[in-house]
Amino acid sequence: MPELDELEARLARLEPADFERGLAVFRGKLRGAEASYLETCVRCGLCADSCHYFRADHELKSIPAYKLSQVASVFKRHCTVEGRLASALLGAKSFDRAMARTWVEAIFGRCSLCGRCSLNCTTGIHIATVLRAARSALAEMGLVPSDLQSVVTQSLESGNNMGITKQDWIETVEWLEEELQTAVGDPGARIPVDKEGARVLFTVNPREPKFFPLSLQASATVFHAAKEDWTVASEGWDLTNYGLFTGDSVQAGAIADNLLRSMQRLGCRVLIIGECGHGYAAARWEAPEWLGREHGFEVRSFLELMEDYFREGRLKVDPDRHQDPVTLHDPCNLVRHGGVCEPQRTILRRTVRRFVEMIPNRAENFCCGGGGGQLAMARFQAKRVQAGGVKAEQIRRSGAKTVVAPCHNCIDQLMELNREYRLGVSIKTVAEIVADALVFDQPVGR
Amino acid sequence: MISGLQIGVLASGVWALGLLGALHRRAQGYGRRELFARAAGDPRKGVAYAFGKGMSPAAKESAREHLPTWFAGVGYHLGILAGLGYVALLLVGIELDGMLRLGFQAPLLAGALCGTGLLVKRAFTPRLRALSCPDDFLSNLLATAFVALAFARTISARLDAAFLAETMLLLLWVPVGKIRHCLFFFTTRYHMATHFGRRGTFPPASFPPRA
Structure with a gap:
């Protein structure tokens, strides 16, 4: 259990200043919407069955309202007058070592930020947003589980979350290009790399070149069949962004910027996010907020593009x-x-x-x-x-x-x-x- | 002539509204998130959905799978609304009779029963009890007593003082405890709805959305 011990060690090392910093980051993440969410829960418990964790274990700690209440109780205690004056009555609690441990367990350990509870909340609290703000606080305090943080660090250091070198990436693409030519019976079939001015820049989850090359080949086959003007980038091709999960917006923004720089470098018009849920949410919806600017180009899912191909009659299938x-x-x-x-x-x-x-x-x-x-x-x-x-x-x-x-x-x-x-x-x-x-x-x- | 209790109710109402306004300002004081990502859907349609069909059992699994509790919640809140309407009428000196009185008595009685049922459920369901803080019980108790006394007051004017005193207590507690959701329900649902509306999740392409 080295990770467990490591986390406990980090918790034990926390100083009052760490808690203050965590709270400051948490407050900084709140806007009117989140502050409203934190005031609203009536603890009716009807959200329980909307959570797959609760459906699986039926434990109190897995109920979304419980997870939210751990964060809301800290908000009440540290951000409201009434919470300070009547903490016991209102369920306000101090942000201390025990609470930090509870947050880690509840927010990292029992929540995938899927947002299903938000749709099923009686009052409409977007719980995932609040819990992500809490993750940001934990990130500031150095309490992100180390293996999750290491994925982010890998992305920041190598440009992709699996540390694939540029040479390995290019060689994999070249190999897949040969496979594509064989598969479609066309020696002219290409997987273009760094094609400047291509209409589409296609981005990839590093798991594809590393473990699922046929998945990448399938995407290339679709592009080939649709006669798309497309390219992959030799650098800045990883669509994943685990900063979305750690809650560190600065790191998340830096990772997202890799894709944007590829777009600028190659002068493409549409950034296509391969089949990846969080990659899409990160690039399409969160990156502009992290970076504080609108994308100067379109960001779309590969699914939307394939739907276009079908609508335009560019793909024939059996x-x-x-x-x-x-x-x-x-x-x-x-x-x-x-x-x-x-x-x-x-x-x-x-x-x-x-x-x-x-x-x-x-x-x-x-x-x-x-x-x-x-x-x-x-x-x-x-x-x-x-x-x-x-x-x-x-x-x-x-x-x-x-x-x-x-x-x-x-x-x-x-x-x-x-x-x-x-x-x-x-x-x-x-x-x-x-x-x-x-x-x-x-x-x-x- | 206005009695001391009536003045107390009015003052409590001012307190409740004033503090709710302050709470709203406090929440909005955190600022508005500037959004840069291009919208995929219409936030207004999201809001219309969230405050309409999106609250129905057809749209919400949590309501669908817990229909007795959902109906109890609806009945409870209708009772509270009827109680507030009733106290407003009493304050301006209007006594109800005939069908109009029955029209108030029905939701008040239903509200009192539903509120009691929800209180009992909270007290005796171990998981729900563990989820609760003292405010949950106090708020539920105050609101249920308010509705029950409103119903009783429609039967006997001798309960006037008790009803008005209970109304004062309730109004005093509204902005302090969780009954503040009478305000934040609307702001929260609005924010959630604009978020999902902007992203094109609300309204769903088909309704009911699970079909």
Whole structure:
């Protein structure tokens, strides 16, 4: 349990000044909306079943209102007069070592920031936003679990979260380009690197070149079939941003800036975020806020782009190649937080013979359990897999043989759930499903 | 002639409204987040959805799966609204009779029963009790007593003093405890709705959204 000991050691070292700094950062993260959220909870408890953690363990500590109350109690005690004067009556509590430990356990250990509770809150509290502000405070105090923080540090130091060197990246792309040419039977097929002035800059989750190269090849096949003017970047190609999970906006902004600099360097017009939920939310919605400026270009999900291709008749597919029932997982950051809900459905309805929805789905879908940085935090692994049981049951009830997940973090978690809960399904990205169904009339790109 | 208790109720009302206004200013004093990301949806449509269909059991799993509690909550709040309307009428010297009185008695009785039910649920459900702080019980008790006494007052004018005194206590507590959600419910839901509306999550493409 080295991580556990390390965290306890860090907690033990905290000085009063650390708590003051944490509180200052927390206050600084609040705006009128969050201050309002912190005043509103009536602790009705109706949010409980909306949380996959609670559904899995039925523990008080997993109820969203409990997690929120730990933060709200500190807010009351340190930011309100009435909380200072009548703390016992109003449930106001000091931000001390015990509370910091509670925050870490509740906010990092039992929450994937999926936001499902926000939609189900009786009063409408956007709980994930408040808990992210609390994560920021913990980040300021050095209490982010070290393995999660190391992913952010890796991104800052090497430009991608897996430390893939530029040479390895380029060689992987070149190898995949050869594979693409063989697969589509067209020696003119390309995966352009650093093509200046290309319309589309395509960004990638480092898990693709590292562990799932066929996923990247599938995306390239779709671009090739659609005759897109596209490129990948030799540097600044990683779409992930774990700063979204640690709550450190400065680091998150620096990571996001990698993509923006690639766009500027190559002069592309549209930044396409590959299939990654948090990557999309970070680049599309959060990066402008972290950096304090509007993007001077369009940021879109690869799903939206593929939907365009279908609408414009640029892709021909044979749905008979996917005869088994296929279901769709809705990544929280892409769908609930990102608003990209229908393109993936439009695509799958055209690409597979039997598309079945999970129940519930879309913005009401359950988190797979891998979000919020959970996959990177070893100390909470058992809880993560247990909470993922809700998703496993959804998949089982769908009767599908294939689960499509437009998010590589979700795919990692779903693969673990597949093993743990013996689901016996295959798990693919949307691009993989489309690429497998593509029909080429004749070689293109010559 | 206005009695001392009536003046007390009016003063408590001023206290409640004044402090709620101060609380609102305090919350908004944290500032407004400047947003740079281009909107994908219409925040106004998000607000319309969140304050309309989005509150219905068809849209909310938490309501759908806990219908008795959800209906109790609705009944409770309708009772409180009826009680506030009733006390306002009493303050201007209007006594209800006939069908109008029945029209108030029904929601008041329902509200009192629902409030009692929710209080009992909070007290005897271990998980809910553990989630609660003393304010949860006090607020629930004050509001339930208010509705119950309002109902009783419609039957007997002799309870006038007790009802007005209870109204004073309730109004004094409104901005101090969690009953402040009578204000923050609206601001919170507005903020949440504009957030999800802007991102295109609200309103959902189909309704009910799970279909």
